[in-house]
Amino acid sequence: MSAEKAKKTVPYTVPIGPVHPALKEPVMFTFGMEGEIVRTVDFAPGQTHRGIEWMGMRRNPVQIVHLTDRICGICGIVHSLSFARAVEQIAEIEVPERADYIRTILHELERIQSHLLWAGVAAHELGFDSLFYLAWRVREQSMDLIENLTGNRVNYGIVQIGGVRRDISDEQRALVEKGLDYYQGLLDQMATLFLKDSTILMRCRGHGILSGDDARLLCTVGPTARASGLNMDVRQDYPYCAYGDLDVKAILPPPETGGPQGDVYDRIIVRLLEVGQSIGIIRQCLGQLPAGEILWEPKMAKLLSVLKKAEGEGIGRVEAPRGECMHYVKMAGKEAPDSWKVKASSYSNLMSWIPMLQGEQLADIPIIVASIDPCLSCTDRVAVTRNGQSDILTKEDLTRLSREKTRRMMQ
Amino acid sequence: MNATPYLTPQQIIDRFSARFGNGLTEAKVTERGEGTRKVKAYNLWFRIDREQLRPAIEELIAIRFPHLAVIAGNDLGTDIELLYIFSVFYGQKFGEYMVTIAIRLPKSDLTVPTITDLIPGALFSEREKQEFFGITVTGIPDGRRLFLPEDFPKGVYPWRKDETGIPPEMIKNLWEVDRPKDRPVPPIPEKAPAPEGKKEGGESP
Amino acid sequence: MKIPTSFNRSLWVFHLNTGSCNGCEIEIVATITPRYDPERFGIRLVGSPKHADVLLVTGPVTKKMAPRVRRVFEQVPDPKVVMCIGTCGQSGGVFYDSYNLDGPIDQVIPVDVYVPGCPPRPEAIVFGVVKALQKLERLEAEQ
Numbered sequence: 001m002s003a004e005k006a007k008k009t010v011p012y013t014v015p016i017g018p019v020h021p022a023l024k025e026p027v028m029f030t031f032g033m034e035g036e037i038v039r040t041v042d043f044a045p046g047q048t049h050r051g052i053e054w055m056g057m058r059r060n061p062v063q064i065v066h067l068t069d070r071i072c073g074i075c076g077i078v079h080s081l082s083f084a085r086a087v088e089q090i091a092e093i094e095v096p097e098r099a100d101y102i103r104t105i106l107h108e109l110e111r112i113q114s115h116l117l118w119a120g121v122a123a124h125e126l127g128f129d130s131l132f133y134l135a136w137r138v139r140e141q142s143m144d145l146i147e148n149l150t151g152n153r154v155n156y157g158i159v160q161i162g163g164v165r166r167d168i169s170d171e172q173r174a175l176v177e178k179g180l181d182y183y184q185g186l187l188d189q190m191a192t193l194f195l196k197d198s199t200i201l202m203r204c205r206g207h208g209i210l211s212g213d214d215a216r217l218l219c220t221v222g223p224t225a226r227a228s229g230l231n232m233d234v235r236q237d238y239p240y241c242a243y244g245d246l247d248v249k250a251i252l253p254p255p256e257t258g259g260p261q262g263d264v265y266d267r268i269i270v271r272l273l274e275v276g277q278s279i280g281i282i283r284q285c286l287g288q289l290p291a292g293e294i295l296w297e298p299k300m301a302k303l304l305s306v307l308k309k310a311e312g313e314g315i316g317r318v319e320a321p322r323g324e325c326m327h328y329v330k331m332a333g334k335e336a337p338d339s340w341k342v343k344a345s346s347y348s349n350l351m352s353w354i355p356m357l358q359g360e361q362l363a364d365i366p367i368i369v370a371s372i373d374p375c376l377s378c379t380d381r382v383a384v385t386r387n388g389q390s391d392i393l394t395k396e397d398l399t400r401l402s403r404e405k406t407r408r409m410m411q
Numbered sequence: 412m413n414a415t416p417y418l419t420p421q422q423i424i425d426r427f428s429a430r431f432g433n434g435l436t437e438a439k440v441t442e443r444g445e446g447t448r449k450v451k452a453y454n455l456w457f458r459i460d461r462e463q464l465r466p467a468i469e470e471l472i473a474i475r476f477p478h479l480a481v482i483a484g485n486d487l488g489t490d491i492e493l494l495y496i497f498s499v500f501y502g503q504k505f506g507e508y509m510v511t512i513a514i515r516l517p518k519s520d521l522t523v524p525t526i527t528d529l530i531p532g533a534l535f536s537e538r539e540k541q542e543f544f545g546i547t548v549t550g551i552p553d554g555r556r557l558f559l560p561e562d563f564p565k566g567v568y569p570w571r572k573d574e575t576g577i578p579p580e581m582i583k584n585l586w587e588v589d590r591p592k593d594r595p596v597p598p599i600p601e602k603a604p605a606p607e608g609k610k611e612g613g614e615s616p
Numbered sequence: 617m618k619i620p621t622s623f624n625r626s627l628w629v630f631h632l633n634t635g636s637c638n639g640c641e642i643e644i645v646a647t648i649t650p651r652y653d654p655e656r657f658g659i660r661l662v663g664s665p666k667h668a669d670v671l672l673v674t675g676p677v678t679k680k681m682a683p684r685v686r687r688v689f690e691q692v693p694d695p696k697v698v699m700c701i702g703t704c705g706q707s708g709g710v711f712y713d714s715y716n717l718d719g720p721i722d723q724v725i726p727v728d729v730y731v732p733g734c735p736p737r738p739e740a741i742v743f744g745v746v747k748a749l750q751k752l753e754r755l756e757a758e759q
Contacts (some may be wrong), residue, residue, distance in 0.1 A: 050676065051711075053570065054570065067710050070734070073640070073642055074639075101602035117642070136645070136649040140651050216478075217531045231501070232501075237451050237498075237500070237504070237507035239446070239450045242446045244446040244450030273562070315454055317509070326717045328494065339483065339570075341484070344642075351531075351534065563679075583713070583715070585708025585714075588720055
């Protein structure tokens with residue numbers, strides 16, 4: 001992992017400019033190259049460390065829920081949901097059933113918009129800008145639904161300890177059903193566009209392979225692990241919210257496309273199929289929505305006084321679009337929690353970059369890095385040593401190389 | 412890989428008690444059910460001695476290869492407690508358990524052996540605990556800083572609650588920057604009573 | 617209102633993330649998608665600060681990123697407009713007391729236009745860009 005080989009790599013501290021649309025936290029990569037092939041990979045995260053867990057230990061749980069909303073902007077509801085569930089376990093708060101179902105509906109809507117976002121980014125890395133714009137245009141429909149239900153496009157602010165803050169009325173239900181019909185009709189088209197296209201097949205099949213054993217040992221989660229054949233999905237294994245009443249199966253690459261091979265193409269398949277699964281889940285939830293209240297305790301002062309006396313430890317786990325998101329909370333009878341640990345899903349997936357990138361070509365790096373859907377993103381500058389000479393490539397250069405390769409392969 | 416039989420939580424606890432006896436200071440199961448059918452999900456909590464950490468993890472691997480979620484930590488005054496949070500039996504519908512193995516490190520001797528030879532995916536978590544709690548993980552293949560910047564002062568460990576925690580001079584209150592100090596804070600106006608009927612969402616220019 | 621002559625009818629935007637949660641990033645990218653379509657005005661995202669006219673900065677500045685923000689700011693050629701998107705760059709937002717943050721963005725580089733919101737809607741970002749153009753017009757007229 002570190003540069004122990006004879007080739008000298010020059011890790012630069014470089015002015016970071018996430019050059020790319022949809023690029024998130026900058027990560028510094030250092031590759032050791034031999035010709036066009038990557039030999040060693042090293043990366044350093046940490047550019048967006050804001051001290052969230054430390055800040056959380058100075059605030060009361062209701063304030064922390066608002067902080068968790070902003071840990072990551074793309075994972076809208078997952079952090080607040082995990083944290084709220086952990087605290088509910090400690091304080092033994094019973095969430096009303098209607099709130100569980102509303103949480104599930106929003107959870108799945110978020111999954112749809114996150115996968116469509118990723119589909120656009122992947123297409124952009126390969127050079128298909130029109131597909132990128134198409135996918136994001138389609139995503140706007142789900143953003144409209146989310147805005148209608150929660151009041152905001154990003155950072156929903158709907159989870160409260162003990163339930164949800166807003167209810168779903170009948171007009172909103174009709175709107176959601178209409179939106180789902182729109183997506184149902186669109187899904188086949190998107191599947192054809194992505195999966196039957198020969199260029200995507202050429203670029204993605206057989207690249208960025210993560211074997212099943214590697215995935216297990218490196219503790220990967222989410223679609224990255226499922227594409228490598230691991231049968232893990234928190235909704236199926238460790239039921240939370242309304243999933244205990246539904247029948248959710250982990251989606252693995254089906255035998256029609258060759259079974260799980262662990263490459264980039266499999267990850268595309270898993271994500272697209274999950275969008276279809278989410279549509280079905282939302283329909284089921286809307287059909288089974290129980291009546292009742294939405295909050296365990298609407299009065300804030302009473303809720304805070306209950307939380308102040310709570311003691312114990314709790315673990316809240318949900319299946320984010322990228323994998324398993326887990327929060328560990330320990331409360332000891334004070335206003336602020338004693339201890340709080342956040343594990344975002346990309347935390348577990350980052351280490352899988354190393355076996356995936358070894359032996360690949362330089363022009364394949366953008367799509368492989370984007371294929372695990374990192375919430376910390378690819379850097380803009382990469383220090384590359386080729387034949388003893390070091391070279392700084394910007395993200396623009398890497399993307400240009402990636403697109404040129406597509407054009408070469410299409411001839 | 413899936414040749415090992417499926418166990419109930421009590422069976423796992425019995426197996427651990429049988430193997431570790433007095434080394435196991437505490438073992439309990441908590442459960443929670445959500446949704447309409449209230450299908451139960453189980454968490455197991457074990458507290459063991461520091462020397463038994465690696466045998467305990469090997470025992471868990473023998474039960475079924477676990478998935479390491481994260482290593483969490485607590486500052487308990489004289490000790491630091493490390494919690495290794497695993498999940499076993501994934502793939503079994505509604506049948507996964509969270510198993511937490513907690514050990515205590517006295518602050519006078521903050522070392523713990525690495526588990527990256529058993530589970531390579533633990534590397535990130537161990538590096539993070541090194542820089543945030545000041546513990547030393549013996550045998551770690553790559554002990555560099557992970558999240559904190561290189562020029563972060565050595566000896567300051569953000570998650571500790573004693574004197575090595577963040578000193579007040581390092582905290583920056585961003586909301587105070589540039590706030591004028593020569594005049595009092597403006598009074599908050601009284602909230603006008605809501606008009607009759609639904610309030611229209613205002614068009615902000 | 618017309619685009620100032622120094623820009624030749626197109627405005628190139630460079631986006632810099634100083635440690636934000638990516639909510640503002642998503643809204644900035646959503647702004648260039650076909651629904652709001654600023655490309656018909658000639659506004660596009662570019663890959664290098666040396667090509668840019670407008671610098672969009674998001675996020676509270678983490679300690680690691682502060683020197684890089686300054687370097688990027690110096691690389692953008694004059695005349696330039698710096699826009700701060702999102703509340704965390706203006707007053708810290710939810711991260712109002714942290715040990716690893718170097719302060720609101722205007723402590724690090726001078727800012728011309730502020731677009732508050734967490735995250736601001738794409739319409740608000742477009743409005744912010746329009747304000748930036750008006751400011752540039754005024755600056756040009758003064759010269």
